[in-house]
Amino acid sequence: MQRREFNQLLNDILKPHTIKDFCPNGLQVEGKNEIKKIVTGVTASQALIDAAIAQKADAILVHHGYFWKGESQPITGIKKRRIGALLANDINLFAYHLPLDVHPEIGNNAQLAKLLDIEIEAGLEPIVNSVAMKGHLKTPLSGEEFAKKIAKVLNRTPLTSLVRAAKIESIALCTGGGQGYIDLAADQGIDAYLTGEASEQTIHSSREQNIDFFAAGHHATERYGVKALGELLAQEHGFDVTFIDIDNPV
Template identity: 85%
Template sequence: MQRREFNHLLNTILKPDTIQDFCPNGLQIEGREQVKKIVTGVTASQALIDAAIAQGADTILVHHGYFWKGEAHPITGMKKRRIASLLNHDINLFAYHLPLDVHPEIGNNAQLALLLDLEMTAGLEPMANSVAVKGRLKTPLSAEDFAQKIAKVLDREPLVSSVRDEPIETIAWCTGGGQGYIDLAANQGIDAYLTGEASEQTIHSSREQGIDFFAAGHHATERYGIKALGELLAEHHGFDVTFIDIDNPV
């Protein structure tokens, strides 16, 4: 498939024009005209680029790409080395951030719900394409049992603030760095909040507002949307796709 057609296909699936983001979504670095062999991964790190080069990929598709709002503009140091590797090997880089978080089927939030047996009922914010969502545990669990389930499914021990004695029935979640939504979840009387990261103030919010909190890792909670997107491209559009997980403890 030609690069332009591939970009259109991704935009049709993920609809980036429907959500305001912190970076450009779609083609970020132009490489070969034909897209045939794709490597997917969470972040366009040097390690992922090197792995894609070793695989002979013509395209890299990630959740975390480049050119974020507020970052320095000069292409020097780490940024220069990464971009040079892509250009020298004529590799396309496509990235989709929030559109991949919010997609109702292959998005990070939706995929995490499938893995952890959560029922998604609505957005946490009163708006279309809410980045955080809410719902219920299909089987209510104590905070300890839910933490053990997270650890088993994601292969990552979560940071836990358990402040309630009752089983968790209602839950809100946002993959990645969504800790700021805990207050919105607490204001709605939700039992627990799950995200990737925690800030210093997050634990105080949990304790003082009586909401259980789980931080299961930014990377660990966001492996699954990009993996599902790659599987869709392989199954329905015939691409050669390899997901490469570059581990990150954060």
């Protein structure tokens, strides 16, 4: 498929024009025109680029790309080395941030919810394309039981603040660095909140508002959207796609 067609296909699936983001979504670094072999991963790190070069990929598709608002603009240091490697090997870089979080089927939230048997009911925010979602556990679990389930499914022991005696029924979630939504979840009387990261104040919010909290890792909670997108591209459009997980403990 030609680069322009591929970019349009991704935009048709993820609809980046419907959500305001902190980075450009879509093609970020231009490479060869014909795209057949794709490597997917969470972040466009040097390790992922090197793996894609080894696989002779035509394109890399990630959740965390480049050119974030507020970052230093000069192309120096690791930015120069990463972009230089892409250009030298004629590899396209496509990145989708929030559009890949919120997609109702292949998005990070949807895929994480599916893995953990969470039934999503609505957005946590009262807006279209809420980044955080809310729903319920298909089978109510105690905080300890749910933490064990997270550890088993994600191969990552979560940081927890377990303050409720009752089992968890209602739950809100936002993959990645979504710890700030815990207060909105507490305001809505939700039993538990799941995200990737925690801040110092997050634990106080949990304790003082009687809401169980789980931080399962930014990377660990965001593996699954881009993986699902790659599987869709392979199954429905015939691309050769390889998901490469560059482990990150954060």
